[in-house]
Amino acid sequence: MQLLDIRNLTLELSTPDGMIRAVDRVNLSLKEGEVRGLVGESGSGKSLIAKAIMGVLHERWKVSADRFNWCGQDLLRLPYHEQRRIISRDIAMIYQEPSRSMDPTSPIGEQLAEAIPDHLLEGSWWQRGYYRKKRAIALLHKVGIRDHAAVLNSYPYQLSEGVCQKIMIAMAIAKSPKLLIADEPTTALESTTQAQLFRLLASFNQLKGTSILLISHELETVARNTDTLSVLYCGQLVEAGDTATLLKHPLHPYTHALIKSVPEFQPDLGFKQQLYALHGSIPTLQHLPIGCRLGPRCPNARKECVKTPLFERQQNHYFSCHFPLSGKTNE
Amino acid sequence: MSNLIEVRGLSKSYQKARGMFSRHTVLALSNVSFSLAAGQTLAIVGETGSGKSTLAKLLVGIEQPDSGEILLAGQQLNCADYQKTNHLIRYIFQDAARSLDPNQKIANILHDVLRYSTVLSFEQRERKIADTLKLLGLLNEHGNYYPHMFSGGQLQRVALARALILDPKILILDEALTALDPSLRAQIVNLLLELQQKTGLAYLLITNQLRLVRHIADQTLVLHKGISLDYGDTSAVFENPQHEYSRKLMKSIEY
Secondary structure: OEEEEEEEEEEEEEEOOEEEEEEEEEEEEEEOOOEEEEEOOOOOOHHHHHHHHHOOOOOOEEEEOOEEEEOOEEHHHOOHHHHHHHHHHHEEEEOOOHHHOOOOOOOHHHHHHHOOOHHHOOOOHHHHHHHHHHHHHHHHHHOOOOOHHHHHOOOHHHOOHHHHHHHHHHHHHOOOOOEEEEEOOOOOOOHHHHHHHHHHHHHHHHHHOOEEEEEEOOHHHHHHHOOEEEEEEOOEEEEEEEHHHHHHOOOOHHHHHHHHOOHHHOOOOOOOOOOOOOOOOOOOHHHOOOOOOOHHHOOOOOHHHHOOOOOEEEOOEEEOOOOOOOOOOOO | OOEEEEEEEEEEEEEEEOOOOOEEEEEEEEEEEEEEEOOOEEEEEOOOOOOHHHHHHHHHOOOOOOEEEEEEOOEEOOHHHHHHHOOOEEEEOOOHHHHOOOOOOHHHHHHHHHHHHOOOOHHHHHHHHHHHHHHOOOOHHHHHOOHHHOOHHHHHHHHHHHHHOOOOOEEEEEOOOOOOOHHHHHHHHHHHHHHHHHHOOEEEEEOOOHHHHHHHOOEEEEEEOOEEEEEEEHHHHHHOOOOHHHHHHHHHHHO
C-alpha cells in the first residue's frame, strides 16, 4: 500500500532578496515496508523535506504541493490539529546529532518514558507508571543497551554519541510508527557503531514492516541498506528508482559523478589514482542557476539546459535530464 | 629508504583530579611506534578516545610526551624547538569554517603565517601567497575575500593553503575530509594526491572513513585505547587483521 505520496513539493522562503526556492518540485513516494534512501549534498534540501513531512518547519517556510498524501489523506488540506494527530501517531524521526537534540536537563529515563504513548500501555491508570518504566527498559534492550539501570539515570552529556543515538531510536520506535525518518543517523558515529545501527534499522524493517526513509550524504552506506533511492541536487530531484538499477545504469550526470567519486564502486580504479569529480562547487541558495541547477557544473550541458527538464520515466526509473547518459535517445 | 619521521615508544597520560586529594591517570597513548617516509600516507584509524588526536597533538608539539621520542629526519624533536620545526609539520583541523578567523581576509591570514615563521619581505610574501593560491586552484583575488565568502570545498582549500604555504614535509589531516560532501571530497582527495606526487608530501591521515583509507593510504595503524594493535601496509591490515578489535573494525566496512 502506498504510505507516503508527495507530488511537486515546493518549499520557499521569502527573504529581502525575494523568494528563495530551496526545494523545487520534488516527488517522493514510499510503500509500506520499503526502505528508501535520500541522497544529496549539504544544502540540497534533504533535511528540509524530512522536516516538511514531520510538519516541523518554521512558519516562515511556504510549503506547497500538488499532493501530500499520507495513507490516502492529504495532510496539507487537513486542519492543523488533525494533521498533528496523524503525524504524531504514525511518523517518527531520528534527528541529526542525537546528543544535542535531547533535553540536557532531564535524565534519559524521564525523556524515554515521555515518548511512550498511553494507548500502548496495559493496565489501569494507577499501574501506568510501573508499566511505563517496564516498557522503557524493554525499549532499551531492544536497541541493544544492556545496562539499562545506569543509562536510565544518566543525563545525555554523560553518554557517548553512539548510546545517545540508540536512545533516540528507542524514543522513535516507542510508538511503533509506520514510517521512521532517519536524518543522517551515522555522521557522528564510529564505523563499528554504524554497522550496529544499520543492523538495528534493518531488523525493525523486517520484523515490524516499518518503512524507513534514510537520509544521508554517503552514497555507499545508503546503497547497501536501501531498496530504492532518490538523489537530490540543490533542491531538485535528479533521479529516483531501484537502488541496484540506479547504481548500475545512472541516467543523470550527477548520479553518475556521485557513483564514480566513490572508490568502492570502482573496482578497476588503481591505488592512489585520481577520483572522478565534477568541477566547481555547489551554488548557494541566493545564486541558483536557472533551469537545471546542475547546468554550470555538468559535463554535457547544452543550450536546452536553461529550461528545467521534466521528470521522465523509464519503467521504474525516474530522471530529470534533457540528455540522459544512456537509453532513451539511443532507442 | 630514509624515514622522514620516526616515532618510538611514545606514551602520554593525563592526570585527572578525583575528589580533593586523589587523582587518577588516564593513559591516552602507550608505547606507540611508527615511521613515515616522504611521499607516503599513513592512516590512523580508531574510535573516539583511542588516542588519535593525542598523537597528532604530540607530533605538532602542542603537548609534550611522557616518554618516547619523535625523530624528524633523524633528529630528535623537542617541544622547545617549536620555532624550528613548526614549518615542517602542519596540521589541518576538522572544520575549516571554524578554524579560520572570520575577521581577517585570506591574504592577511596567510601573511601572518609567513610573518611569524619566515624572514621574507612583504613583496616576497605576496609572491609566495600568489604561488600557493595558484597551486591550490584558487585565484589571486580570493586573497581579498573573507572566510564566509567561500563555499565548503574552497574553505578546505584555504585551510590547505595555510598549511602548505610554509612548504611542510608532513601534513596532519585530523578528520579533515569527514565533513565534506561527496563531490567536494573527491576534489580534495584528488588535490591531495596530486600534491603528493608533485612535491613528495607525506600525509598523516586521522580518520574514521575506512573506505577512503583503503584508497589513499600506504600504511595503516589501528589504535584502540591508546595501544597500537595493527600496523603495516594497508592491504595487509585490511585483509588480515591480527587483533579482535581490528577484525571487528574491518568487518564494519561491509555495512
